[in-house]
Amino acid sequence: MNHDAYTDDFLRDLLGGTRTVAMVGASANWNRPSYFVMKYLQQKGFRVIPVNPREAGKEILGETVHAELKDVPDPVDMVDVFRNSEAAGAITDEAIAIGAKSVWMQIGVRNDEAAARAEDAGLKVVMNRCPKIEYSRLHGELSWGGFNSRVISSKRRKL
Amino acid sequence: MADDQAPGFDTLAVHAGGAPDPATGARQTPIYQTTSFVFDDADHAAALFNLQQPGFIYSRLTNPTVSVLEERIAALEGGVGATATASGHAAQILALFPLMSPGAEVIASKKLYGGSLNQMGHSYRKFGWNAVFVEPEAPANFRRAVTDKTRAIFIENLANPGGVIVDVEAVADIAHEAGVPLIVDSTMATPYLSKPIDWGADIVVHSTTKFLSGNGSAVGGVVVDGARFDWLTHRDKYPSLAQPAPEYHGLTFAETFGELAYTVYGHAVGLRDLGASQSPMNAWITLQGIETLGLRMQRHCDNALTVARFLESHPQVAWVSYAGLESSPFQAQARKYMPAGAGSVFTFGVTGGYDMGIKVVEGVELFSHLANIGDTRSLIIHPASTTHRQLTEEQLVAAGAGPDVIRLSIGIETVDDIIADLDRALTAAA
Numbered sequence: 208m209n210h211d212a213y214t215d216d217f218l219r220d221l222l223g224g225t226r227t228v229a230m231v232g233a234s235a236n237w238n239r240p241s242y243f244v245m246k247y248l249q250q251k252g253f254r255v256i257p258v259n260p261r262e263a264g265k266e267i268l269g270e271t272v273h274a275e276l277k278d279v280p281d282p283v284d285m286v287d288v289f290r291n292s293e294a295a296g297a298i299t300d301e302a303i304a305i306g307a308k309s310v311w312m313q314i315g316v317r318n319d320e321a322a323a324r325a326e327d328a329g330l331k332v333v334m335n336r337c338p339k340i341e342y343s344r345l346h347g348e349l350s351w352g353g354f355n356s357r358v359i360s361s362k363r364r365k366l
Numbered sequence: 367m368a369d370d371q372a373p374g375f376d377t378l379a380v381h382a383g384g385a386p387d388p389a390t391g392a393r394q395t396p397i398y399q400t401t402s403f404v405f406d407d408a409d410h411a412a413a414l415f416n417l418q419q420p421g422f423i424y425s426r427l428t429n430p431t432v433s434v435l436e437e438r439i440a441a442l443e444g445g446v447g448a449t450a451t452a453s454g455h456a457a458q459i460l461a462l463f464p465l466m467s468p469g470a471e472v473i474a475s476k477k478l479y480g481g482s483l484n485q486m487g488h489s490y491r492k493f494g495w496n497a498v499f500v501e502p503e504a505p506a507n508f509r510r511a512v513t514d515k516t517r518a519i520f521i522e523n524l525a526n527p528g529g530v531i532v533d534v535e536a537v538a539d540i541a542h543e544a545g546v547p548l549i550v551d552s553t554m555a556t557p558y559l560s561k562p563i564d565w566g567a568d569i570v571v572h573s574t575t576k577f578l579s580g581n582g583s584a585v586g587g588v589v590v591d592g593a594r595f596d597w598l599t600h601r602d603k604y605p606s607l608a609q610p611a612p613e614y615h616g617l618t619f620a621e622t623f624g625e626l627a628y629t630v631y632g633h634a635v636g637l638r639d640l641g642a643s644q645s646p647m648n649a650w651i652t653l654q655g656i657e658t659l660g661l662r663m664q665r666h667c668d669n670a671l672t673v674a675r676f677l678e679s680h681p682q683v684a685w686v687s688y689a690g691l692e693s694s695p696f697q698a699q700a701r702k703y704m705p706a707g708a709g710s711v712f713t714f715g716v717t718g719g720y721d722m723g724i725k726v727v728e729g730v731e732l733f734s735h736l737a738n739i740g741d742t743r744s745l746i747i748h749p750a751s752t753t754h755r756q757l758t759e760e761q762l763v764a765a766g767a768g769p770d771v772i773r774l775s776i777g778i779e780t781v782d783d784i785i786a787d788l789d790r791a792l793t794a795a796a
């Protein structure tokens with residue numbers, strides 16, 4: 208698996224097969240990227256469960272915050288890592304342990320050893336990307352800001 | 367399209383950014399001629415204003431027709447994003463705006479469009495920006511001009527009007543050694559002939575007024591970001607991008623938006639505060655032009671080479687400066703950087719000096735005597751008696767606009783007619 212470039216089909220399949228996202232490092236501060244990524248994914252129909260030991264027991268955007276991945280009571284499809292590259296190692300191992308289908312590391316986060324362990328366990332891995340940017344790119348919304356979506360299609364998009 | 371096949375240039379020129387309208391199915395890009403866009407509720411408005419969600423607020427910032435143009439040109443240049451502007455000159459200011467502050471320096475090529483030399487040499491001073499001009503033929507000149515105040519290097523890859531081609535790759539290396547981005551004005555080349563980002567440039571600007579719109583009907587500009595430059599490793603030099611922005615609640619553009627940062631800043635701060643946005647109507651006209659960019663540019667270049675060869679052998683012509691000619695010192699650079707052709711704008715000298723120059727521009731019938739380039743129509747101007755008339759003879763020669771100089775922008779008409787028109791005017795002026 209080449210982690211410098213992902214095909215649109217790979218990302219579409221991964222996002223399309225995801226209903227529930229556990230967001231590790233979710234912030235309660237409305238001006239932090241994790242907060243508005245969570246909000247955006249909720250608007251797009253994903254359920255996002257925040258994980259953050261400092262906020263455990265509180266609520267962010269209507270969802271109860273858990274201290275660790277293993278505390279999340281519901282099945283998790285994707286683990287979204289809003290922590291640094293080093294911390295992503297242990298988080299990836301927990302993601303494997305709870306039976307997640309994928310691990311997604313945010314922009315600036317990359318841990319190739321952890322990615323290899325996850326892939327050996329059958330998980331899909333994305334690193335150094337943002338699911339909000341990729342979702343909006345594939346669905347035409349990123350283009351609104353003047354960005355190159357690299358998507359060429361003469362099909363009418365659903366609103 | 368299939369994932370494993372990167373679309374070709376002409377496919378991008380027709381399609382990039384231009385999917386059918388999701389609301390109506392309209393196949394051609396609609397002209398969203400509106401100033402403003404309604405919010406779903408207060409929460410939606412807040413998310414838009416705080417740059418937390420994609421969407422439209424007000425057409426000074428973004429507009430759905432203009433954003434198609436931005437995506438189209440970003441795709442053609444191989445960039446990550448683009449910001450369209452009211453004119454090419456506005457694009458130059460917008461490109462530098464995130465990088466510069468009072469006391470900062472931009473090292474600029476001396477071989478730029480005369481209007482750009484004026485903008486940088488005089489008006490930038492009013493912002494406290496200092497342009498340091500160097501001869502671009504020897505890339506080392508740029509290295510010698512670097513100081514700790516340098517924030518960018520600015521060149522035209524194919525310079526207007528001199529037929530000079532700058533070694534973009536070498537200048538990009540020098541810029542990166544100095545820890546600053548290279549900005550390339552690629553108006554004369556267009557992405558059809560050369561893609562500066564592929565040669566190491568960080569940012570590309572265009573006057574879309576010229577070949578991109580292509581038929582002399584809409585003034586406009588664009589700034590494209592290749593997003594290779596890492597603002598965060600030069601945090602002290604580029605506070606606008608790499609330090610917290612107080613007006614956005616302490617958000618740091620380069621951290622929050624990663625490779626999108628420069629283009630987000632271009633809209634959310636650049637266009638917001640400088641206000642030089644492109645109108646939806648002009649963006650739409652420019653999109654119509656871009657659809658045929660590849661066809662037109664090839665014809666422009668083929669015609670220009672035929673006309674340049676004809677002029678080189680004409681008794682009333684003293685010299686021709688076109689990088690596509692075997693006689694040009696820039697022919698090797700032309701082969702490397704723009705193998706499909708050296709553009710369609712070039713200069714030549716008449717044997718009879720100033721008076722003969724005037725007679726020629728007045729004697730043509732098919733050529734239009736006006737101050738523009740990059741039209742489907744062939745254009746002609748005698749700089750010494752028009753655009754450059756305030757200069758002394760010495761200054762005229764230094765600017766490549768001596769008394770004998772005529773500048774042509776060769777159109778896409780039947781080349782025999784272009785040649786016949788010039789031949790008649792030159793012979794009559796002798």
Ligand SMILES: Cc1ncc(COP(=O)(O)O)c(C=O)c1O
Pocket residue numbers: 453454455456479481482522526551553554572573574575585586587738739
């Ligand atoms: C190379 C080049 N850059 C920039 C400009 C300025 O563009 P505009 O007239 O669209 O402001 C021109 C216009 O002649 C040009 O030729």
